[in-house]
Amino acid sequence: MHIDFNLSKNILAWYDNNKRILPWRVNKNYDQRLYYRLLSEFMLQQTQVKTVLPYFNRFLQKFPNLKSLSKTDEKTILKLWEGLGYYRRAKNLLSTVKILANNNFKLPDTFKEIKSLPGVGDYTANALLAFIYNKETIAVDGNVKRVFSRILNKKDTEINFENFVKNNKNNLFFNNRNSDFVEALMEFGSIVCKPQQPLCYSCVINKKCKYFQSKKKRKKTKSQTKKLRKINILCYLNKKKTNRINKKK
């Protein structure tokens, strides 16, 4: 499954003009970047941005950095997590931060090591590799799956996302902004390529999107629609008849 256009370039151009200002989108050189990214990624697992925002800010007030968070206990962190749900995330976050504390608050730089941290699966490991080390990898969450499957006009169950990334390296990792690109893809998926009523007409890649192109083709004049309906009814009746005959056998 191949794409024949520079997805990265297009999505980044959109992102630069349309991204939301979010508190964890801090400068790459900011010394708290790891903490902000880690905290937000744990909170954003199964939870929307607007729900996460107040919790994220409350955490920062109580624990301004990784070190202070690493020194708290489960009871305190669970209290602060109250209402966010999936409480195992809070426990895992604390365990992970305590592990990082033993590593001088450095994140390991391999997928395998990062994924071995409690509460970190495929998605978060790839997200952190991109966000912290600008690595050429894609964090595939629900948004990204939807974007790719619309571009290819295939069900996401029919796509091997690992292979898709491998086969399209040139159109995904063409510059040195992979951290931004990983973020941009998800942002694009949640704002433009939404599950319901995607904004296809203002989408910057609609010319290259097989879903949009086939949707356009399917637009029919009234008479075409009428004809089609007739045909469909005939097919249906025919099928019914055939079924009846088959049952009799």
Place this chain on the structure above:
DNA sequence: GTCCGGTACT
């Protein structure tokens, strides 16, 4: 009431 979503576990 039903669907949705990363991770961990089965």
Place this chain on the structure above:
DNA sequence: AGTACCGGAC
């Protein structure tokens, strides 16, 4: 491959 975990959206 299937399911529990949880709260929000619809």
